[in-house]
Amino acid sequence: MCGIVVAAAGGCIVSVLVEGLKKLEYRGYDSAGLAVIADGEIARVRSVGRVAELEKAAAELSASVGISHTRWATHGVPSERNAHPHVSGKIAVVHNGIIENHEALRQELSALGYVFTSDTDTESIAHLIEFVLRTEPDLFAAVQQACQRLIGAYAIGVIDLDFPERVIVAREGSPLLLGVSDAGNYAASDASALLQVTRNMIYLENGDVAELTANSLRIVSGDGQPVVRPITVSELSAAAVELGHYQHFMQKEIFEQPEALANTLEMIGGSKTIQPGIFGAAAGELLAGIDSVLILACGTSSHSGMTARYWLEGLAGIPCTVEIASEYRYRTSVPNPRQLVVAISQSGETADTLAALQYAKSQGQQNTLAICNVPESAIVRESALRFITRAGPEIGVASTKAFSTQLVALFLLTLVLAKVKGRLSSEDESCHLEQLRHLPVAVGKVLTLEPEIAAWAARFANKKDALFLGRGRHYPIALEGALKLKEISYIHAEAYPAGELKHGPLALVDAEMPVISVAPNDELLEKLKSNLQEVRARGGELYVFADAGSEIAESDGVHILHLPEHYGQLSPVLHVIPLQLLSYHAALVKGTDVDKPRNLAKSVTVE
Incomplete structure (x- = not known):
């Protein structure tokens, strides 16, 4: 949550800051701001709303050193006074994360005469650094000392009028990377913000503090010792984070799923067998000793884990528990050292999932696996095994291709x-692998149904509520469909196992409640048909996504859309695609901001 871009270069960096923030708006878009050192002063520009507003306000600025920020509000409402950067004396600070002891710091600093002009936790960082500078004249050392007082998660960027060629950055718990080039040195929350200037990235570790100038770079670790972090050449291209001919990033990312799945499955090639080594060199020995699986995830990723539970118990015969990461770490659980702990995250920086993984390890559960889309992320580095989904950058806040590639990883x-x-x-191994290889083609066929799905979306986009139904391994897919509709169209939606209708939810069904059902041609189809009849008997209008050959008849109040083929165990991957498209087109009809829904951010890096 929140995005940071900082720069120290030989030429003007204002456009670099602004363009970088545009790439980071998925992390927050309540307000934006930047501060640069120009003409012997700190020039600060802030605006409420999108980066485009900031760009207009900063059009006349020119500077070679600066910091910038796009905000997702945690402390204080979205407003110019709460927008970053925050200034204290001659310094300005941007911050991503949450400072847990900010109230104590605010009281302490207020007593020393500092005046707070915002409601943010970040302003306490600015005043704290300014206070340390009164006795420690070096900015780098002052930031180091100030960080020792901070409790919580942070990535910060600091400039000081007395050190006009320097930017100091530090990280603890929140993502921050450096970009290195001949033209200058940069830092950002995400590599996508820096592809415009370099593909050479350095990923900072927790506790690191770094000093950037146009032609120099130094890093010290949390214990104050100089360190050299390796340079990684990013595999992302600038084109990968451009919209192209699509109307929204969400639409682009839905249609990128065949390619994302093909890339994720590339390691199995044409092989007739599958090897543990796809999860890491130590996977064979580690997996042989596990007796159960614990999946930790949040949001969409938790739905992929819930789907996998049906596979793991049904095909592998291994007990599986799926825990919401934000709840798991705060309850008393029974640790099992022979359990495989699987952490699932698109970004690999999801604060709750990372903390839950660390908690599991602290309980003696060292058999860990990360399923993630970002190779250099914190969750990947924390895990003994890893599987990188290769979905490519996902900019839209509502996750789509990350989800389908997570499902494939979990099936593998x-x-x-x-x-x-x-x-x-x-024989089964060969059959499953062949189905996986054909999956991108099958998904491509489902995408051709977009016009019919768009027509459905127009019918109920004016509704206030919707009910999603599924059974078995498709119940989590119904949950994901309801989440997508809530996220981007703001229609209240709930999902239930269809067999639960008569145990309460049926009371909600009437002519104004559209009911969307996932109806694969599987062993539970006849049960599901009975549940759908319960809806029709109460006047509910049904929208059913059915497999070919499911023999559900269309009639008044029953709308049927047939998917091109039935896909057995992997059917959830196909059935989630039309639910994504349904939500997207409902949001289009309603006129909401598809890629940047209100109150949400893509990468949830705070608790």
């Missing part, structure tokens, strides 16, 4: 565990 894990446990015949 299921096959590996089934094989390790002796529950996967060579």
Whole structure:
């Protein structure tokens, strides 16, 4: 949440800051601001709303050193007074994260005469650094000392009028990377913000403090010792984070799913067998000793984990528990050292999931696996095994291609565990792998249904509520469909196992409540048909996504859309696609901001 871009270069960096913030708006878009050192003073510009407003206000600025920020509000409402950067004396600060002891610092600093002009936790950082500078004249050392007083998560950027060629950055718990080039040195919350100037990235570790000038760079670790962090060449391209011919990033990312799945599945190639090594060199030995699986995730990622539970228990015969990461770490659980702990995150920086993973490890559960889209992320570095989904950058706040590639990764894990446990015949192994290889083509066929799905969306986009139904491994897909509709169209939506209708939710059904059902042609289809009849008997209008051959008849109040083919165990991957499109087109009809829904941010890096 929140995005930072800082720069120290030989030429004007204002456009670099602004363009970088535009790439980071998925992290927050309540307000934006920048501060640069120009003409012997700190020039600060802030605006409420999108970066485009900031760009207009900063059009006349020119400077070679500066910091910038796009905000997702945590402390204090979205307003110019709460927008970053925050200034104290001759310094300005931008910050991503949450300072947990900010109230104590505010009281302490207020007593020393500092006047707070915002409601943010960040302003306490600015005043604290300014206070330390009174006795420690070097900015780098002052930031180091100030960071020792901060409790919580942070990535910060600091400029000081007395050190006009320097930017100091520091990280603890929140993502921050450096960009290195011959033209200058940069820092940002995400590599996508810096692709405009360099692909050479340095990923800072927790506790690191770095000093950037146009032609120099130094880093010290949390214990104050100089360190050299490796330079990684980013695999992202600038084109990958451009909109192209699509109307929104969400639409682009929905249609990128065949390619994302193909890239994720590239490591299995044309092989007839699957090997544990796709999860890391130590996977074979580690997975042979596990007796259960614990999945930790939040939001959309938790729905992929819930789907995987059906696979892991049904195909691999391994008990599986799925925990919401933000709840798991705060309850008393029974640790099992033979359990595989799987942390799922698109960004790899999700604060709750990272903390839950660390908590599990502290309980003696060292068999860990990260399923993630970002190779250099914190969750990947914390895990013994890893699987990188290769979905490519996902800019739209509502996750789409990250979800489908997570499902594929979890299905591969299921096959590996089934094989390790002796529950996967060579014939079934070959069949499953062939289905996986064909999956991108199958998803492509589902995408051709967009015009019919758009027509459906127009029918109920004016509704206030919607109910989603699914059974078995498609119940989590119904949950994901309801989440997508809530996120971007603001229609209240709930999802239930269809068999639960008569246990309460049926009381909500009437002619004004559209009911969307996932109806694969599987072993629960006949049960589901009975549940759908319960809806029709109460006047509910049904929108059913059915497989070919499911034999659900269209009638008055029952709308049927047939997917091109039935896909067995992997059917959830196909059935989530039309639900994504349904939400997207409902949001289009309603006129909401599809890529940047209100109150939400893409990368949830605060608790």
